[in-house]
Amino acid sequence: xxxxTPVSAEKENIGEINKYNFRTETKEVFKARKGxxxxxxxQISDLKDEPDWMRQFRLDAxxxxxxxxxPNWGGDISxxxxxxxxxxxxxxxxxxxxDDVPDEIKETFDKLGIPEAEKKFLAGxxxxxxxxxxYGSLQEDLAKKGVIFxxxxxxxxxxxxxxxEYFGTIIPPSDNKFAALNSAVWSGGSFIxxxxxxxxxxxxxxYFRINAESMxxxxxxxxxxxxxxxxxxxxxxxxxxxxxxxLHSAVVEVIVKRQGRCRYTxxxxxxxxxxxxxxKRAVAYEDALMEWIDGNLGSKLTxxxxxxxxxxxxxxxxxxxxxxxxxxxxxxxxAKLVHCAPNTSxxxxxxxxxxxxxxSSYRGLCKAERGAAQxxxxxxxxxxILDPESRSDTYxxxxxxxxxxxxxxxxSVSRIGEEQMFYLMSRGLTExxxxxxxxxxxxxxxIKELPMEYAVEMNRLIQxxxxxxxx
Amino acid sequence: xxETLRIDGLRAAVEGKEILTGVTLNIQRGEIHALMGPxxxxxxxxxxxxxxxxxxxxxxxxxxxxxxxxxxxxPDERARAGVFLAFxxxxxxxxxxxxxxxxxxxxxxxxPERKEGEDLxxxxxxxxxxxxxxxxxxxxxxxxxxxxxxGFSGGEMKRAEILQMAMLRPKFAILDETDxxxxxxxxxxxxxxxxxxxxxxxxxxxxxxxxxxxEHNRPDFTHVMLGGRIVESGGxxxxxxxxxxxxxxxxxxxxxxxxxELAMQEEAAPVS
Numbered sequence: 226x227x228x229x230t231p232v233s234a235e236k237e238n239i240g241e242i243n244k245y246n247f248r249t250e251t252k253e254v255f256k257a258r259k260g261x262x263x264x265x266x267x268q269i270s271d272l273k274d275e276p277d278w279m280r281q282f283r284l285d286a287x288x289x290x291x292x293x294x295x296p297n298w299g300g301d302i303s304x305x306x307x308x309x310x311x312x313x314x315x316x317x318x319x320x321x322x323x324d325d326v327p328d329e330i331k332e333t334f335d336k337l338g339i340p341e342a343e344k345k346f347l348a349g350x351x352x353x354x355x356x357x358x359x360y361g362s363l364q365e366d367l368a369k370k371g372v373i374f375x376x377x378x379x380x381x382x383x384x385x386x387x388x389x390e391y392f393g394t395i396i397p398p399s400d401n402k403f404a405a406l407n408s409a410v411w412s413g414g415s416f417i418x419x420x421x422x423x424x425x426x427x428x429x430x431x432y433f434r435i436n437a438e439s440m441x442x443x444x445x446x447x448x449x450x451x452x453x454x455x456x457x458x459x460x461x462x463x464x465x466x467x468x469x470x471x472l473h474s475a476v477v478e479v480i481v482k483r484q485g486r487c488r489y490t491x492x493x494x495x496x497x498x499x500x501x502x503x504x505k506r507a508v509a510y511e512d513a514l515m516e517w518i519d520g521n522l523g524s525k526l527t528x529x530x531x532x533x534x535x536x537x538x539x540x541x542x543x544x545x546x547x548x549x550x551x552x553x554x555x556x557x558x559x560a561k562l563v564h565c566a567p568n569t570s571x572x573x574x575x576x577x578x579x580x581x582x583x584x585s586s587y588r589g590l591c592k593a594e595r596g597a598a599q600x601x602x603x604x605x606x607x608x609x610i611l612d613p614e615s616r617s618d619t620y621x622x623x624x625x626x627x628x629x630x631x632x633x634x635x636x637s638v639s640r641i642g643e644e645q646m647f648y649l650m651s652r653g654l655t656e657x658x659x660x661x662x663x664x665x666x667x668x669x670x671x672i673k674e675l676p677m678e679y680a681v682e683m684n685r686l687i688q689x690x691x692x693x694x695x696x
Numbered sequence: 697x698x699e700t701l702r703i704d705g706l707r708a709a710v711e712g713k714e715i716l717t718g719v720t721l722n723i724q725r726g727e728i729h730a731l732m733g734p735x736x737x738x739x740x741x742x743x744x745x746x747x748x749x750x751x752x753x754x755x756x757x758x759x760x761x762x763x764x765x766x767x768x769x770x771p772d773e774r775a776r777a778g779v780f781l782a783f784x785x786x787x788x789x790x791x792x793x794x795x796x797x798x799x800x801x802x803x804x805x806x807x808p809e810r811k812e813g814e815d816l817x818x819x820x821x822x823x824x825x826x827x828x829x830x831x832x833x834x835x836x837x838x839x840x841x842x843x844x845x846x847g848f849s850g851g852e853m854k855r856a857e858i859l860q861m862a863m864l865r866p867k868f869a870i871l872d873e874t875d876x877x878x879x880x881x882x883x884x885x886x887x888x889x890x891x892x893x894x895x896x897x898x899x900x901x902x903x904x905x906x907x908x909x910x911e912h913n914r915p916d917f918t919h920v921m922l923g924g925r926i927v928e929s930g931g932x933x934x935x936x937x938x939x940x941x942x943x944x945x946x947x948x949x950x951x952x953x954x955x956x957e958l959a960m961q962e963e964a965a966p967v968s
Contacts (some may be wrong), residue, residue, distance in 0.1 A: 643750055648787035651747050652797070652860060653775035653804035655812060662800070666791025666843065 245463040245494060249333045249436050253355070257312040259439070263287060266409050269312045273378055273412075278389065286398035286408030293402040299557045299588070300526040304470050304500050309441040311410045313355040319376065320360045330354050337463065339432050346678055348427035349374045353444055354434050356412040363429075371420040374429055377445045380416035387418060392447060395478035395506050395534075403502040403528075407443045407476040414444030414475065419454040419485075428457040428490075428676065433473075435464035435499070441472040448478070450485040450513075459679065462493035463523075470525065472500045479507035481515050483537070488516040492679060494686050495524035497553050505531040506561075512539035518674060521548045521558050522686050530588060532561035535569035535600075542571035545671050547683075549690050550583030550615070559588035559620075564597035564630070575606035576668050579615035580690075588620040591632050598629040608638045609667045611660065661691040699725045701746075701779070701868045701899055705757035708745040714755060715741040717924035717956065723899040725867055728913050730935045731903045733921030734943050736961055739903045740784060742921070743870045747781040748774050761868070775801075776808035778867030782857040782874050784903075789844040794856065795826065797844050798863055805864045829862045833889055850877030858889050868899040875909040887912040907939040920946050923956030 255272065257265055266287050270280040295302055320326035323340050334340060334352050343350045349363035351374070358376035367374070373384065381388055398408035415431045435442050450456055464471060473495065481487045487507065495501055501524040507515040517531035533542025548556035562571035577585035591602040608617035619636050641663050649659035664687060665672075672680045701723045708716040715738045723729055733739050744752045746759055748771040759766040766774050789797065803816045816822075826840060833855055845853055854874050861869055871890065875883045883906075891912040894900050902909055910932070918934035919926045922943070927950040928934070938946075947954040 642787075645787045645789060647747075647749050647771060648783065649789065649797075649801075650771040651775055651781055651783075652801035652864065653772050654800060655772050655804075656770070658800065658804075658812060659772075662792055662797065663789060666789050669791030 245337070246465050246496065247336065248465045249329050251315055251327070251329050251436065253313050253315050253437075254317045255312075255314040256310060259310055260307040261287075261309070261311055261410070265311055269410060269412065272312075272314070273381075275381060276385065279381055282393065282398075283409050283411075286405045289398045290402060290405035290409055293405060295402065296528075299528045300555045302500060302502070302526065304472060308469075309439055309472050310437065311441050311443070312412060313437055313440060314357055315354045316357070316359050319358055319379075321362070323360060326352075326360050330359055333434060333436065334360070334432065337432060337434070337461075339430075342430070342678065346427055346676075347430050348425050349429045351376060351415050351431040352434070353413045353431065353442075355437060355440060355442065358413045367423075367425060370423050371418075372423060372425065373416065373418040375416050377414040377416045377447060378412065380447070384416070384418070387449065388416075388447070391449060391478065391480060393478075395480065395508055396476050396504050401504060403474045404476055404504045407445060407474050407504070410441070411443045411445035411476065413442075414446040415448070415458070416446070417448040417456060417458060419450045419456045421451040422453045423451075424455040425457070428459045430459045430461070433460065433462040435471055435473065438467045439469045439471060441474070444475045446475065446477040448480070448487060448489070450479070450481045450487045452482045453484045454482075455486040457488040457490065457676075459490045459492070462491075462495060464496045464499055466496040467498050470498050470500060473503070474500075475503045475505075477503070477505040479505075479515060481507060481509045481513040483511040484513060485510075486514045486516075488518065489531075490518040490520075490675065490679060492520040492522075492683060492686070493524075494522045495527075497523060497525055499524045501527040501529065503527075503529045505529065506534065507532065507542070508534045508536050509540040509542060511537035514541045514543070516542075517544045517546075517560065518671070519544070519546045519558065519560075520683055520686075521546070521556050522690060524554060524556070526555045526557065528557045530559045530561050530590070532563065532590075533571060534563045534565055535571065537566045538568040540566065540569045542569075544571075544573045545674060546573070546575040546587075547668055547671050548575070548577040548585045548587075549687065550577070550579050550585045551690055552581040552583060555584045555586070557586045557588055559586075561590040562592070562602050563590070564593040564600040564602070567596065567598045567600065569597065570601040572602070573604045573606070574671065575604075576671055577606070577608045577617060578611065578664055578667065579608070579617050580611035582612075582614040584616040584618075586618040586620060587636075588622075590622045590624070591634075592624040593627045593630045593632075595626040597627050600627070601631045603633040605635045607636070607667070609664065610638065610640045611664070657691070661688060664691060699762050699867060699899075702760045703746070703757070704759075706742070706745060706754065706759060707756035708741055709753050709755050710741070710751055713960075715924055715960065716745060718757065719921075719925055721919065721926060723868060723901060725899045726896040727899050727916045728894070729899075729901045730910055730915035730918045731901055731921060732905070732918065732935060732938050734957065737921040737957060738924040739921050740872050743781050743872045743903065746774075746870060747771055747779060772804070775864070775866075776805055780861055780864055780866035780869040782854075782861060782869065782871040784872040784876065786845045786853045786857055788846040788848075790846045792844050793841055794844055795823075795840040798826065798840075798860065801860070802863045805866075826863065829859055832892065833859055833862070834885065835859065851879070851882050854878055854882070854886060858886060858893070862889070862893045866898065868901070869894070870901045870903065871909075872903045873905070874902075875904055875906055880908070883908045884911070905939075907935055910935055922946055922950055923953035923960065925953060927953050
């Protein structure tokens with residue numbers, strides 16, 4: 226049976242007192258020693274019994290990580306990379322049913338509502354605990370149609386041809402320091418392949434849970450949507466609160482082929498001790514549509530800029546980003562649209578909320594490469610600041626190497642106005658209810674894009690963040 | 697109905713400038729009072745001060761509702777005690793649907809003891825009532841799904857204020873120029889609606905420049921405000937006189953208040 230350690234209230238930050246903040250006592254199967262070097266990387270590869278090409282990929286990536294300087298922009302990453310566990314194997318096998326999953330881990334996901342959601346409205350689920358996927362399912366009819374939904378480790382073994390063709394091609398290790406780190410020590414994550422013309426009606430969901438202290442989670446996700454196919458992938462992420470820092474550094478690569486559609490929704494609610502440094506990028510081919518819906522709550526520092534590279538005419542990229550930063554949190558979030566072909570179009574809508582001294586930054590890029598004529602990008606970013614202690618910044622980058630291009634950028638920053646608050650309060654709403662209502666209204670244009678279940682979850686998370694925001 | 701809103705010697709300042717210089721006024725439930733006066737005489741300030749606008753500092757006097765000291769309460773507590781202010785310029789709350797806002801507000805005002813997070817009034821009951829009230833005000837049902845005052849025309853905003861009053865059923869309502877920006881037909885409808893909603897249950901203070909809104913709401917008392925205080929009170933005939941003849945007689949009769957009015961206007965743009 227699971228024995229959960231309640232976390233004492235003194236250590237909590239306001240708004241963090243929620244159902245995600247519990248720890249599970251587990252008996253791991255294997256835990257690598259703390260720190261990062263070639264031995265640890267080789268050990269991870271050995272444990273996974275990987276082919277040589279992957280082992281070499283990891284070792285090369287480690288060298289890239291070691292050679293690259295820390296970014297001198299974005300947020301303050303004051304993490305000792307040698308003080309992190311890079312690999313923790315929680316069980317010796319992956320469950321095909323929840324009964325196959327060790328009780329204490331199953332109970333963790335029960336509390337997070339995953340099996341229940343799976344029964345109600347999901348086409349498939351992956352649940353990752355620390356470094357490994359501990360449970361996986363996919364509706365039978367989808368498997369029969371050739372849909373692959375598995376963890377990336379299994380994919381290396383079972384689908385080597387697809388892996389070798391695409392893995393690390395959208396985001397090579399040399400892309401940035403944290404892509405290199407992930408490439409060296411990656412473990413788990415989702416691999417999805419949707420065959421031509423197959424449309425998956427219900428979302429596929431992955432849930433990433435960090436449980437141990439000073440843990441690093443480095444899932445690696447690769448999604449290939451073949452011609453005319455459609456998928457909606459959703460990921461959720463949480464962790465309990467510790468006094469030491471943990472690291473989450475994922476790499477997500479998405480390929481959307483001709484006339485395909487992919488929607489990738491993230492709702493993350495990390496504890497305040499997590500550095501969340503993630504690289505997400507998609508390539509969209511002729512008439513394909515890639516959508517990122519990125520909900521960033523919690524974490525100590527998030528640096529994440531989902532990108533769409535529009536590779537052929539007619540490709541579209543749409544990115545919605547929500548960031549909520551509270552005390553001790555810095556959300557450096559945004560998006561990138563890169564037009565590599567003519568007649569491509571993209572839009573970015575970003576909404577950020579800062580309160581109790583939190584800091585939100587929008588950092589985004591719109592780029593049109595030479596030859597990408599008649600392309601359109603539109604960026605709208607709105608920031609809402611709840612109190613004088615909080616902060617919001619906007620860093621829009623525009624790079625245009627072509628004449629016939631339209632790029633629009635609108636930015637607004639507002640503070641919750643005394644007049645709005647007074648108006649709502651004069652109708653009987655308390656100060657807390659009034660500010661929550663204004664915040665919910667502010668993000669409503671994004672919430673209504675989410676499937677109902679996730680909209681409810683998102684509203685609830687915002688509610689949790691808002692609690693204690695007054696006084 | 698013997699409940700009373702008792703305003704006694706109320707003084708209020710904005711950014712250090714005194715706008716109300718001692719207002720005394722008693723309103724019983726079931727009574728209609730008209731408050732008239734030139735721009736900048738302090739009529740809107742009176743409404744904001746009674747409702748508890750944070751920018752309006754009360755510098756003297758008192759406001760009691762049946763012995764409860766309203767000035768001790770936050771604006772939401774005043775609303776739950778039974779006071780309502782129809783804004784001259786209502787605020788837009790983008791992204792918040794009228795229906796959601798009203799359901800929350802109605803729940804809080806009708807169950808003043810409700811704690812945050814407790815259940816709202818039942819959706820079915822609420823919808824039915826809202827639909828009825830909207831029909832009475834000849835509002836498109838679509839209105840409930842629009843965002844609060846966001847992109848509303850002047851007339852829509854005023855009707856939305858009356859709708860809120862109808863749902864919240866206050867003991868005392870202050871209507872701050874609820875007729876401004878409305879055409880003749882809309883004023884007539886507003887006037888009729890206010891009378892229907894008010895009845896004998898509500899004490900109403902109607903702030904207005906015109907007598908149209910008073911057509912169906914014949915005031916029991918008319919008060920004239922000048923230079924931050926009420927200088928004269930009378931019956932409905934006073935409202936008619938002021939509407940047709942203006943404030944010259946009042947200014948002549950109360951030279952001190954007229955001088956105060958002038959001084960306020962010179963000091964700053966009128967806060968009305």
